[in-house]
Amino acid sequence: MSRSDVLVDAEWVEAHGGDPGVVLVEVDEDTSAYDKGHIRNAVKIDWKTDLQDPVRRDFVDKAGFDALLSERGIANDDTVILYGGNNNWFAAYAYWYFKLYGHRNVKLLDGGRKKWELESRELVTEVPQRPRTSYHAKEQDQAIRAFRDEVVAAIGNDNLVDVRSPDEFAGRLLAPAHLPQEQAQRGGHVPTAKNVPWSKAADEDGTFKSDDALRALYGDEAGLDFGKDTIAYCRIGERSAHTWFVLHELLGQPNVKNYDGSWTEYGSLVGVPIELGDAK
Amino acid sequence: MTADGCGAPAGGAPVSAATDAGAQAVVQGRVTRDGSAVGVGYARLLNSGGDFVAEVPLGEDGGFRFFAAPGSWTLRVLAPGNIRAERVVSADTGKITELEVAV
Numbered sequence: 089m090s091r092s093d094v095l096v097d098a099e100w101v102e103a104h105g106g107d108p109g110v111v112l113v114e115v116d117e118d119t120s121a122y123d124k125g126h127i128r129n130a131v132k133i134d135w136k137t138d139l140q141d142p143v144r145r146d147f148v149d150k151a152g153f154d155a156l157l158s159e160r161g162i163a164n165d166d167t168v169i170l171y172g173g174n175n176n177w178f179a180a181y182a183y184w185y186f187k188l189y190g191h192r193n194v195k196l197l198d199g200g201r202k203k204w205e206l207e208s209r210e211l212v213t214e215v216p217q218r219p220r221t222s223y224h225a226k227e228q229d230q231a232i233r234a235f236r237d238e239v240v241a242a243i244g245n246d247n248l249v250d251v252r253s254p255d256e257f258a259g260r261l262l263a264p265a266h267l268p269q270e271q272a273q274r275g276g277h278v279p280t281a282k283n284v285p286w287s288k289a290a291d292e293d294g295t296f297k298s299d300d301a302l303r304a305l306y307g308d309e310a311g312l313d314f315g316k317d318t319i320a321y322c323r324i325g326e327r328s329a330h331t332w333f334v335l336h337e338l339l340g341q342p343n344v345k346n347y348d349g350s351w352t353e354y355g356s357l358v359g360v361p362i363e364l365g366d367a368k
Numbered sequence: 369m370t371a372d373g374c375g376a377p378a379g380g381a382p383v384s385a386a387t388d389a390g391a392q393a394v395v396q397g398r399v400t401r402d403g404s405a406v407g408v409g410y411a412r413l414l415n416s417g418g419d420f421v422a423e424v425p426l427g428e429d430g431g432f433r434f435f436a437a438p439g440s441w442t443l444r445v446l447a448p449g450n451i452r453a454e455r456v457v458s459a460d461t462g463k464i465t466e467l468e469v470a471v
Contacts, residue, residue, distance in 0.1 A: 118425055173410075174423050202425075205408055208448045253421045255437050265413050265422040265436045287420040292412075292446070 094337045095198045095296070096169055098209060105129050105169070111162050111218070115182040116172040116201065125211030127171065127204065131160050131218060135178045135326070139185060147348075153189050153225045161218025164192070171197035171204070175290040181329035183337075184346055188233060190226025196333070199294040206293065232332065234319045234345035236353060239278060240360055247318035248281035249310070251331045252351065256323070257283040259364045262355075263323060271323075273355035276362040278321070282310045283367040286327040289334045302334055317343040321350040393459035396433035397467040399445050405430030406471060409447030416440050445469050 096104075105112050105128060112130035114122045122132040133139065138156055141148055148156065162168060168186060172179035176196055186194045197204070205211070242248055255261040259275030277283070288305055290296055297305070306312045318335060320328035325348030336344040347354075354360060395413070399406040411432035412423045416439065424432050426447075434441075436459040445453040453471045 121425060124428075173425055202410055202423075202446075206410075206446060206448050254415065254417075254419070255421070260437050263435070265434045266424045267435060285419065285421075287423075 091296075091299075091338065094195050094333075096195050097198050098204055098207065101127060101169060101171075101197055102209070109166055110169065111160075111166045112169050112171070112197075113160075113162075113182070114172055114201065115170055115178045117174050117178045121173060121201065123213070125213055128210060128212050128214070129216050130171075131162075131216060133160065133182060135181060139182070145353075147185065147188075150189065150225045150227065154223050157223035157225070158221050161221055162223060163221040164223060167193040167195065169195050169197055171200045173201045175202065175287060175294040175330070176200035177286075177326055177330055180333045181326040184232065184329040184332055188228050190229060198296060202294040231343075232336070232345055234321075234347040236347075236349055236357065236360075238345070239319055239321065239347050239354060242317070242319050243278060243361065244280050246316050247312045248278050249306075249312065249318060249320045249328070249331060249335075250277045250281040250283050251286035251320055251322045251328045252277075252283070253285050254283060254366060256351070257281075258366045264327075271352065271355075273352060274362055275355065276364045277351075278354060279361050279363040281321075281363075282312060284310045284312075284331070286322065286330045289331065296334065296338060299338060302339055306335065306339075314341060317345075319345050319347050321347040321354070323351045324348070325350045389462050389464045391461060392435045393438050393461045394433065394464040395436050395441060395443065395457050395459050395467070396431070396464060397443075397469060399426055399430040399432070399447070399453075399469045399471060401447075401451075401471050406445075406447050406451075409445060409451070412444040412446065414442040414444060416442075418442070443467070443469070445471055447471060 104110055112127055113133055114126050114130045115133045119134050170179040170182050250257050257277045262271040262275055320331040322328040328346050332346040335341045407428045409426045413421045413434045415421050438461050441457050443455045451471050453469050457465055459465050
């Protein structure tokens with residue numbers, strides 16, 4: 089897999105964003121950003137109200153994903169181009185989610201909304217009207233989703249990558265610094281996890297670093313064993329979806345899972361080991 | 369304000385809203401240019417080692433807000449037109465550290 093299979097740049101989007109069979113989708117942390125202005129022809133997916141089950145802590149099920157994509161006018165054969173703010177944080181999460189349900193052609197706009205905005209490219213408020221489709225998702229691909237027992241089993245055996253900030257890893261903060269620190273679970277990290285904050289994979293303009301720089305970051309600097317399976321986690325699985333994208337889609341690591349339960353689940357489990365303090 | 373997920377408050381974090389710091393170490397402020405709010409841009413929080421910690425889009429009033437840990441932080445502002453500005457700020461638990469960044 090090469091970068092062109094999973095990433096497009098702004099010039100490509102400007103040239104092809106309106107082509108038949110191409111659907112631009114904004115998925116943003118700030119869910120009101122789309123309404124203030126978005127890339128022409130882009131539809132919106134709300135990471136919370138559209139992708140999360142409203143009652144259980146889980147994703148919308150297959151039927152729910154079918155209904156969502158059909159309503160947004162996205163067909164199984166469409167090439168979906170995802171973008172969003174904060175280094176594509178939530179767009180990468182949506183990418184992983186689309187892959188979880190087996191969508192074939194999905195890519196990220198490298199740099200996302202931030203690079204687009206900082207380059208003063210066109211944003212419009214007009215909402216495109218796409219005809220309804222009849223979308224059929226596949227069963228969830230469990231090869232890319234980790235559950236808690238797999239995380240416990242991986243301690244000391246496989247790569248665990250904690251992609252939160254160093255303060256969250258050490259247990260000093262319980263949430264990212266732009267959110268209130270009001271979570272009730274224990275702080276710390278899964279023993280033997282390496283701390284590679286997700287954002288280190290991106291340059292300041294939000295684009296991904298080169299493959300060589302990424303290999304050095306996760307391999308030489310963090311000490312991941314590329315010969316082993318890997319589980320990435322953060323607080324609720326969004327930032328770690330970004331790291332999953334880097335390891336699985338850009339670097340081509342074969343067995344990488346995103347643990348979407350992440351620290352809000354692990355840090356609330358009874359009886360599991362927790363380690364405190366800075367990375368060693 | 370609540371955060372039942374990982375998302376930023378809808379519409380960013382307007383500094384006009386009354387905030388009680390409580391047990392939080394709040395760093396918030398406004399970005400202006402020639403006295404007017406910079407409504408398109410990003411505020412990034414870097415730790416004392418220079419590593420990125422968080423980023424928010426500026427509100428329409430140029431506002432931003434972070435819930436940091438106590439200590440020293442660098443705030444970096446990015447806006448269209450290669451505009452960049454940095455301020456070093458100190459955050460304390462129970463306090464709101466306010467700053468206005470003119471770019």
